[in-house]
Amino acid sequence: MNNTELIKKGLAKRYRREKRFRAYGLMAILAGFIFLFVLVTDIVIKATPAFTQHWIKLEVNFNPEILDVGKKAGIDELKQANYNLLAKKSIRSLFPEVKKRRDKSKLAAMLSSSAEYQLRDMLLAEPYLLGQQQTVWVLADDDVDTYYKTDDKSKAVRLNDKQKIWADTLAADGRVSKRLNTTLFTNGDSREPEQAGIRGAATGSFYTILVTLLLSFPLGVAAAIYLEEFAPRNRWVDLIEVNINNLAAVPSIVFGLLGLAVFINYFGLPRSAPLVGGLVLTLMTLPTIIIASRSAIKAVPPSIRQAALGIGASRTQTVFQHVLPLAMPGILTGTIIGLAQALGETAPLLMIGMVAFIVDIPHGFLDSATVLPVQIYLWADSPERAFVAKTSAAILVLLLFLVVMNGLAVLLRKKFERRW
Amino acid sequence: MKSESEHQQQTQADTSHQSENKAADIQQEVGATIGQPFVKQPKMQARHVDVFYGEKQAIYDVSLDLGKNEVVALIGPSGCGKSTFLRCMNRMNDTIPICRVSGMITLDDEDIYAEDMDPVLLRARVGMVFQKPNPFPKSIYDNVAYGARLHGLAFNKAELDEIVITSLQKAGLFDEVRDRLHEPGTGLSGGQQQRLCIARTIAVSPEVILMDEPASALDPIATAIIEELIDELRQNYTIAIVTHSMQQAARVSQRTAYFHLGKLVEIGATNQIFTNPLHELTENYITGRFG
Incomplete structure (x- = not known):
């Protein structure tokens, strides 16, 4: 056997090894891509709900009596007013049949705690609204928001049955709107998920x-x-x-x-x-x-x-x-x-x-x-x-x-x- | 120069001695230098130069002159120390931390290793062209203008243009790059790049140019152009050139020095070295018996 034959004999093996190595490399890259794809897809899917928020339409009557201020109250007095009650009354007015104290507080809890501050800022900016009726969109509580975003309603365990009915009613009345979540990009952290931003x-x-x-x-x-x-x-x-x-x-x-x-x-x-x-x-x-x-x-x-x-x-x-x-x-x-x-x-x-x-x-x-x-x-x-x-x-x-x-x-x- | 006369006497003694026992072993044969290491009008003088890399000695007691307007070729087998010696002449060896030089090297009778000699000024006066063409990754113009800008040789754009153009002309490159002065110097062919490096060196008007195998990476045509160029440059500069090509040494140089194992074996007029070498080692090398 001369040299040429010897080399020829080994060649097939060499090429096989090369092919095998290429396949390994390709597999490694593919595995990397798959992992990356799965990871990013998972994060994107999970993150999607966070980019929208649900708002509830309320008819707010800036009644001086509810606010516990004088009819001609100045800015300083308006700053001290009871906006918490105002927000609560506004949502209760949509469901006049709710009488029990416990239910009333559950109903009020469907609004974000940011609602009262939103109302305050609104009135402070435009004090002439005092005594007038206004249509205001306020942020829904995160549990309500989650309820609207969940397809399988039975899984939304954070709302009780009555709250679910109220939520459905609000939605049926066209009082709920899904909007882009700008809070996420404008706010700092918060204990309340609907107000928390990055x-x-x-x-x-x-x-x-x-x-x-x-x-x-x-x-x-x-x-x-x-x-x-x-x-x-x-x-x-x-x-x-x-x-x-x-x-x-x-x-x-x-x-x-x-x-x-x-x-x-x-x-x-x-x-x-x-x-x-x-x-x-x-x-x-x-x-x-x-x-x-x-x-x-x-x-x-x-x-x-x-x-x-x-x-x-x-x-x-x-x-x-x-x-x-x-x-x-x-x-x-x-x-x-x-x-x-x-x-x-x-x-x-x-x-x-x-x-x-x-x-x-x-x-x-x-x-x-x-x-x-x-x-x-x-x-x-x-x-x-x-x-x-x-x-x-x-x-x-x-x-x-x-x-x-x-x-x-x-x-x-x-x-x-x-x-x- | 008291040491010089001593050295010459020793050299002569060695020459006579050497003819008697040619068969002695090589180490003994490489004694003191034979030939004419010194000239009447020296530009640079090296006396008893020893170079050490850490513990290892690379150059042993080398003394020679570079005369005004002459080309001295340094030849010898690889590792014989000719490049090392060349790099001592403009203190490029300073950049190697373990390198130590002793002895004396002068430029116009100034000791270049003296305390008050600034290596930056020295390298402006003693330019260097390297084995591998090493243009900066900048335009042709900027390559040549770099030294002039660095040393503040031009006071305005017109003067700088003048320097760049003359240097390129002297290096015989101007006609080839006339239209693309602002294109990268690295886009030129190997031979053109080397001439660009020569132009860059002469742009700062050095007095001496050291060339370390400037044509070894080039084809014969580019080599011929460089060799012609060296011959022209001799009119204005003193040149020392390290080369592996005996023909090149014979063509471009007036004097040739043969190095062997860190020692300067023989130095003399080029035609004498190539036709009638005095030392057996020199003869062996130039006839191609080793090296």
């Missing part, structure tokens, strides 16, 4: 990530440049390198404990503040950015450095005029990966109080705030059925944040990428 958490996430970006990007890139281009090769630098690599693998909650001990207990920064959250996430993100930046800098061909040095550029000029621009796409990718990781991080933020129940939308780096993943965690933990959909909706928003960030990364990459 604006607070999204703003908190934005501030936190902004702090993280502003600190970790320059620090990380500077550290990477120094280590790659300027640091002498000695035991200390080796030690620092090993430690940076180890830091990347430290569980994130440890950074939270560190942040609690250092930033809050020692430096006295406020709890639950995006600034502290950003600082903690910076600690967590830095190793990722440093490692990614170093490999990007390392990947710049040495010939470019030599060319610049050979013409008489200083080392700093070489780095900033040639190495850094070429390493930028890689550095940006690393930074975005680090930030995306930080955006989805919950554990370290729990330690510094960003898990608190915060209704107000933060307006600065020192306001109390929470972040999207923590909000998801809080909602997932809530007993009300309506929060299930909210949780999925918040996950969708978080995913959207990530998609936007990754899109930005791709754009920046394209912009900075150069051929050589």
Whole structure:
């Protein structure tokens, strides 16, 4: 048997192996796609109900007697008026047959607790409405909302039989309307699912990530440049390198404990503040950015450095005029990966109080705030059925944040990428 | 230069000695340099240069001159230290942390390793062209203009244009790229890229140009163009060129230095080296018996 025959004999086996390997790769990708598809579909389906809300049409008589104010009451007096009773009376007037005290309170509970504030704001804005009759759409309670959204009515166990009948009557009278849920995007958190929104958490996430970006990007890139281009090769630098690599693998909650001990207990920064959250996430993100930046800098061909040095550029000029621009796409990718990781991080933020129940939308780096993943965690933990959909909706928003960030990364990459 | 005369005496002694026992082993044979390492009008002078990479010594006691307006070819087998030596001449070895240079190298009688010698200024005066064409990923214009901008050689756009165009002309590239000065330099062919790198080097008007195998990655036609160019550049510059091609050394250089295992074995006029080498190692190398 000569060589040609020997090679021929082995060829079939080689090709089979190649084919097999390709099939494995294809299967792996397919599996990934299926998982992603199932996950996203599940979240979208679960989240859909959260994007709509049911409103109930009421005839509201801004009667000064019910409101317990004078007929010519001024703004200050109107602020103190009894709007709770007004809302209750308005819905009771639709069902005059309801007499029992227990039933009356059940009937009133079908309105969202936000109804009284809505009526107050309405009257304060237009005080001349006092004594007049108005048609007002108010938010339904989350249990009523869930009832309308559930196809199998027997499953809506949070309403009793009488409430179900009232709800059906309202719907039959054309007093119920399904609208886009803008509350979800304009409100902060709330105990009442129908009033809970993610604006607070999204703003908190934005501030936190902004702090993280502003600190970790320059620090990380500077550290990477120094280590790659300027640091002498000695035991200390080796030690620092090993430690940076180890830091990347430290569980994130440890950074939270560190942040609690250092930033809050020692430096006295406020709890639950995006600034502290950003600082903690910076600690967590830095190793990722440093490692990614170093490999990007390392990947710049040495010939470019030599060319610049050979013409008489200083080392700093070489780095900033040639190495850094070429390493930028890689550095940006690393930074975005680090930030995306930080955006989805919950554990370290729990330690510094960003898990608190915060209704107000933060307006600065020192306001109390929470972040999207923590909000998801809080909602997932809530007993009300309506929060299930909210949780999925918040996950969708978080995913959207990530998609936007990754899109930005791709754009920046394209912009900075150069051929050589 | 007291050491110089000593060195020459030693060299002569070695030459006579060398003819007696040609069969001695190689290590012994590579003693002191034979030939004429020194010239009357030196631009750069190297004296007793030793180079170490960590513990390992790469260059042993090399002394030679680069004369004004001459091309010196450095030849020798791979790993013989000729590139290392070339990179000492503009302190490119500074960028390698473990590299240590001892001895003295002067440019116009200034010690380039002196405390007050700025490597940035030195590299502007002693330019370098590398083995692999390494244009910046920028336009042709920006490539050539980079050095001038860096050192502030041009005070306005017109002056910069002038520098770029003259440099490209001197490098023999201008006619080929006249219409695409603002296209990327990396889009040129290999030979054009190397000439672009030469244009980039001469744009800062160096006094000496060091070339590290500038044509080794090029085809024969591009090589011929580069060689012609080197010959023209000799009018204005002092050039040291490392090459693996004996023909190239013979064509472009006036003097040739043969390195072997980190030592300068022989140096002399190019035609003498190629027709009548004094040292057996040189003869073996240029006749292709090893290396």
